[in-house]
Amino acid sequence: MTTRQLFLQNLAQTSEFPLALEIEKAEGIYLYSDNKKYIDLISGIGVSNVGHRHPKVIQAIQGQLDKYMHLMVYGEYIQTPQVLLADAICQTLKSTNLDNVYFTNSGTEAVEGAMKLAKRYTKRTQIISCNRAYHGSTQGALSLGDEHFKRNYRPLLSSIEKIERNRFEDLAKVNKHTAAVFYEPIGGEAGVIPSDLDYIIALREKCNEVGALLVFDEIQSGFGRTGKFWAFEHYNVVPDILLCAKGMGGGMPIGAFIASQKIMSVFKNNPILGHITTFGGHPVSCAASLATLKVIHEECLLIDVEKKSQLFKELLVHPKIKQVRGVGLMLAAEFESFDVLKPIIDKAIEKGVITDWFLYCDNSMRIAPPLIITEDEIKFACEVILSSI
Numbered sequence: 001m002t003t004r005q006l007f008l009q010n011l012a013q014t015s016e017f018p019l020a021l022e023i024e025k026a027e028g029i030y031l032y033s034d035n036k037k038y039i040d041l042i043s044g045i046g047v048s049n050v051g052h053r054h055p056k057v058i059q060a061i062q063g064q065l066d067k068y069m070h071l072m073v074y075g076e077y078i079q080t081p082q083v084l085l086a087d088a089i090c091q092t093l094k095s096t097n098l099d100n101v102y103f104t105n106s107g108t109e110a111v112e113g114a115m116k117l118a119k120r121y122t123k124r125t126q127i128i129s130c131n132r133a134y135h136g137s138t139q140g141a142l143s144l145g146d147e148h149f150k151r152n153y154r155p156l157l158s159s160i161e162k163i164e165r166n167r168f169e170d171l172a173k174v175n176k177h178t179a180a181v182f183y184e185p186i187g188g189e190a191g192v193i194p195s196d197l198d199y200i201i202a203l204r205e206k207c208n209e210v211g212a213l214l215v216f217d218e219i220q221s222g223f224g225r226t227g228k229f230w231a232f233e234h235y236n237v238v239p240d241i242l243l244c245a246k247g248m249g250g251g252m253p254i255g256a257f258i259a260s261q262k263i264m265s266v267f268k269n270n271p272i273l274g275h276i277t278t279f280g281g282h283p284v285s286c287a288a289s290l291a292t293l294k295v296i297h298e299e300c301l302l303i304d305v306e307k308k309s310q311l312f313k314e315l316l317v318h319p320k321i322k323q324v325r326g327v328g329l330m331l332a333a334e335f336e337s338f339d340v341l342k343p344i345i346d347k348a349i350e351k352g353v354i355t356d357w358f359l360y361c362d363n364s365m366r367i368a369p370p371l372i373i374t375e376d377e378i379k380f381a382c383e384v385i386l387s388s389i
Helices: 003-010 055-065 080-091 106-122 139-143 146-155 168-173 197-212 259-268 283-300 304-315 338-350 375-388
Strands: 024-028 030-033 038-039 100-102 124-132 162-163 178-183 213-217 241-244 255-259 323-327 331-334 357-359 361-368
Touching: 003 162, 038 375, 055 283, 080 100, 080 255, 100 106, 100 259, 106 124, 106 139, 106 213, 106 241, 106 255, 106 259, 124 197, 139 146, 146 168, 162 168, 168 197, 178 197, 197 213, 255 259, 304 331, 304 375, 338 357, 338 361, 338 375
Parallel strands: 124 162, 124 178, 178 213, 213 241
Antiparallel strands: 024 030, 030 038, 100 255, 241 255, 323 331, 331 361, 357 361
């Protein structure tokens, strides 16, 4: 049997129409399949911020493999890759009180841990999230999502309240029963919707007023995606808990939730081991993540992100494109409908540019290339998109 046949027969499928590109190699911004190369304009859904198989990330992985891999459940042994990565992340947050990192395997697990932490710390049960926000697919994280994805999996967590992004009157739902508000500074799967500055300030003030924790989900927007290391830096509003994953691993699976030592310390007792994970903070993933963080800074990848963003916006002009919105290299090109967009995506892939749409915004094209993409590569990608239209 061919690998394609085995793929369809033995790997669980989540749609009737998988893309089914058989990738043989990945390097930089390119994926290679059957002697054809593709520009990865979505970074494996926000993962490959420093490009595929960055040499320094590969070197860090190989170096760690020569030392050790899994040793013991998270938090028991002093493991150098974990310690150095936690310190490096906290250095990016040194102007805040976010100084304690809990490593997980994924963004969804970071959400789950943060939900437990918020309820344990506040001794409250209500959690608030936005309409058209995606925080993951496990049952707790899914509870924060929209009805379309969760209706067939009930019963899920109770005491979940929904608000509309940038709608001030909905802030009244944040009250003395609220443990936390889970919020994306820039809404990802809603189709890249930035927060209004006045709104995000008001949200912070409302949480302070009622004693609720503000949780920023930067699983998509963190690690340089928006041109600043953290998206909340665009607003100068600091959360109580910060979530990251995707782009932090350089292609390896890792996530984290970050808080102050005061908040995080509630996991130490009543019960002891209040949150545990076997593989969270895996040494190889941590080594890759630390290398990724260093690459972003040492190669000054943030400097040109806004310039590259503007180039996409300047070039993607067409009567069928209603607007190109977003921050940094977290962009969405809006079309009239999914029926208009889908054939354009298919044609772009045929021509060598991989893109897709958003879970809660299927009339918009996702544009989130590796931060290392060059201006010439942006021009080529845009030419392909326009010709595909």
